[in-house]
Amino acid sequence: MTKPNKPATIKEIARKLKISPSTVSRALNDHPSIGLVTTMRVKKMAVELNYEPNQTAIFFKQRKTFTIGVILPTLSEPFFSLAISAIETVAEEHKYTVLLGQSLDNEARELQIINSFKKHRVDGILMSMGKNTTDLSFIEMLRASDIPIVFFDCVPELDNVDKVYSDLSSGMEEAIEAFVSRGHRRIALINGPDTLLASGERTEAFKSALKKFDVVIDEKYIVHTDLTEKGNEDAMEQLCSLSERPSAVVSFNDFVTLDVMKYARHRGIVLSQDMHFISYANYPLWKYIENPPIGSIEQYPDKQGGKAAEILFDILTSKEELEPEDIVFPSKLVLK
């Protein structure tokens, strides 16, 4: 029964109807010049034969695949699964499908994925770069192949590329304000590794926010973690061993805060009393934590992903060369 169903083609419809393939093609595409009757006859025969256009042929002919590739570090971070959902939604509206590639923050894998996407002739690429990606030559390569790329979240420091990202400083300012207004003066920052752009931005935002609210900047309150569990604990230990412990801590992200709070608890610190927290990410799990941070800074992965996708489709549909977009979403403290 499972006859190797070579699906019906336009030619067969033409043959059955004793008309030419071009007429069939036009009828199927509702070309105005085709008579209503033939159009109907063709369409009827099409369903009868269970005709399905062979998209691979069409892709080939049109030099378009109606496919975009999305490269991001990992879907296990809620940030990115939210982002890709938004991307998928936008893609769907444009009748595009989404190719997925997780880089796992590995630059070599990133290259591999890009090449695979290029081979598959995706019409465009959305990318959030890995934390350690330094070689940006792939951008030129894609440009040479005429494949537009729009970055989101982790974007390159170039101004001739399209990018959507979040401004960390607005959230930081709100965080410091929240701490200060609650009477805190000894405010610490547990930052990521110095090699990360995102760390530099946080440091800068931290300092300028402290300045704004007239809190003296004390370098010993700025510590670093390599973002491993051990690194997070070490960073916390540094703060705990200070003679004047901070009473408030902004940390790199919610994951760091989770580890850090756990460690603090083991160290006998009473959460939400001896020490208060704010971090970046605003993951939903906080509502289940017994002494949650006073807030978390939202970076709007969905808006970022969605906007990046929209820009990409603008590029894809516009005929002229567009000026590169540089979109910034302010981050925002969400109090718990």
Place this chain on the structure above:
Amino acid sequence: MTKPNKPATIKEIARKLKISPSTVSRALNDHPSIGLVTTMRVKKMAVELNYEPNQTAIFFKQRKTFTIGVILPTLSEPFFSLAISAIETVAEEHKYTVLLGQSLDNEARELQIINSFKKHRVDGILMSMGKNTTDLSFIEMLRASDIPIVFFDCVPELDNVDKVYSDLSSGMEEAIEAFVSRGHRRIALINGPDTLLASGERTEAFKSALKKFDVVIDEKYIVHTDLTEKGNEDAMEQLCSLSERPSAVVSFNDFVTLDVMKYARHRGIVLSQDMHFISYANYPLWKYIENPPIGSIEQYPDKQGGKAAEILFDILTSKEELEPEDIVFPSKLVLK
């Protein structure tokens, strides 16, 4: 400068070298019959002209796209993001790329995604069905189009399809054993809606495990939630209002347990003392929770996804028709 780079084709290489396109094609593919010298000349010219095979043409000609589609409810559940990572890994080994489609447990969207995948002529599909999917006719449709599909996790109750899933009962048995050995006798089950297969399986496993450990089955200890936050709380309230409250609760999954524990706390119940929990999923966040469940039942999303992908590639590479696979991974209690 951005010349509309129509990429080099085999023909141009042929022309430059004054040989025939077929020779070029063969040389590029290391066809044995081509002389070493010509092969080298061709390859050299290929890099020189920056030649890139036009995969869309190849896809078209070979009737293969080296693309598989993955349909799953949502990536925001860690279960599925883990599964898709495993799938991606296997796909990559086979030089395949992955098209993504999130159904959001919506049957109509599922159909839409399947059709989109079919249009894109994916070579095969991996699917975890939505919780409410009842119409399985898409399976026949895909069969007619000769697109193999392998199910994982949420699989149809048919025996002529390939599927990989987890046996809920082994984990349930271990859970009950863990409770019983700790002296619990009043053991409750907070199950999902009755319409779900997964709920029926849990109920059955629950009862037979209780029987196995000589605990009397008391129907009032079996309650249901629609898996919303409100539903979870209501289910817990039912248990709390019993004159003889259960001291141990197995629940549908970790998310339910989170809500339920939170509610219990508000209700004045001392977690890990008055009441103990076990649920399905084994999400990593438990290590950050102050009074975590005594354990969680692992369902191995990565193994399921990976195995499903392997089966699909077996089908894709084998010449003969293979017997449908029916793979069951026992679930397993992981103590915290």
Place this chain on the structure above:
DNA sequence: TTGTAAGCGTTATCAT
């Protein structure tokens, strides 16, 4: 060892 030619399914150009 290499070349010739047909063909994959569709659409677009040019006729009629």
Place this chain on the structure above:
DNA sequence: ATGATAACGCTTACAA
């Protein structure tokens, strides 16, 4: 309003 033909880039019998 419809048909014939070429073309997209590549592979593969079949010939030479």
